[in-house]
Amino acid sequence: MLNRVSTFEPDMPRMPVRGELLRQRLDALVATFDVSTIEPDPLQLVLRYGDPRDQEVAGILAAAFAYGRADIVVANAGRVLDRMAPSPYLYLTSFVPAEGRRRFAGFTHRFHKTPELVALLACLAAAIRTHGTLGDLFRVCYDDADKDIGPSLTRFVAALIGKRRTKALDYLLTSPANGSACKRMNLFLRWMVRTTPPDLGIWPFVDPSKLVMPVDTHVHRIATFLGLNNRKSADWKAARALTNRLAKFDPADPVRYDFAICRLGILDLCSRRRRKENCDVCLLRDVCRFPVR
Ligand code: SF4
Missing domain, CATH: 1.10.1670 (Endonuclease Iii, domain 2)
Incomplete structure (x- = not known):
């Protein structure tokens, strides 16, 4: 260097x-370090898509499973997204858990398997059905008056999980409310909010100075x-x-x-x-x- x-x-x-x-x-x-140095990084999965609605879904899935070795995260989350082709967003608009259990049979990423993945997809699908997109849900949760993104993230995760709360969902969608560093959710927010590459800047309503x-x-x-x-x-x-x-x-x-x-x-x-x-x-x-x- x-x-x-x-x-x-x-x-x-x-x-x-x-x-x-x-x-x-x-x-x-x-x-x-520019985008040419990105591999291996879960963000490379998000950059496959051009539609912000797909980028949001790919982003939250890639971030949720972004624990363990980066190359294995990319391989496992990439296989999930491949099975949602051509549009992970459109796939979730008609998501049915029973079909998801068949489609994602055999999924494993460390200690999470098909039932945990399907539960996560059910949360995302419900948010999309209610709010239109994940970005629209975050806009509802965001308050520019907060001193950092923490309270908005807490509201976003609570809205996503709703009454489906399980240990696995608490792990996959971490909340500042439990004191965790929320590395993976803060990573997802970085991808969505920051405007210079490799980040996407598709949530311009969020002030980047609030990110953690x-x-x-x-x-x-x-x-x-x-x-x-x-x-x-x-x-x-x-x-x-x-x-x-x-x-x-x-x-x-x-x-x-x-x-x-x-x-x-x-x-x-x-x-x-x-x-x-x-x-x-x-x-x-x-x-x-x-x-x-
Ligand atoms: S940042 Fe790491 S590689 Fe660089 S000088 Fe310090 S210990 Fe060495």
């Missing part, structure tokens, strides 16, 4: 030297290396605190750093067991607290 440094803009608010250097390095990191970082194990670890995280648990408070730190670099769009930071982890460029060969060429080396020398 080339060690590129962005130009300092004189009208930016003054920050301590390390903060300013860190901002420059993170901006350079963002510029390094999707904190997974990679983001949590690398944020700690960079001095942006001091919480042990990757929970909602940690996600909120990291977002606040990143908002100092970009108040209008703090979550824009997520894709690039996450790439470092998914592509094994910054591994759990830090490696000298990675650190030697790392763009973040001079702002990292623990480079291997």
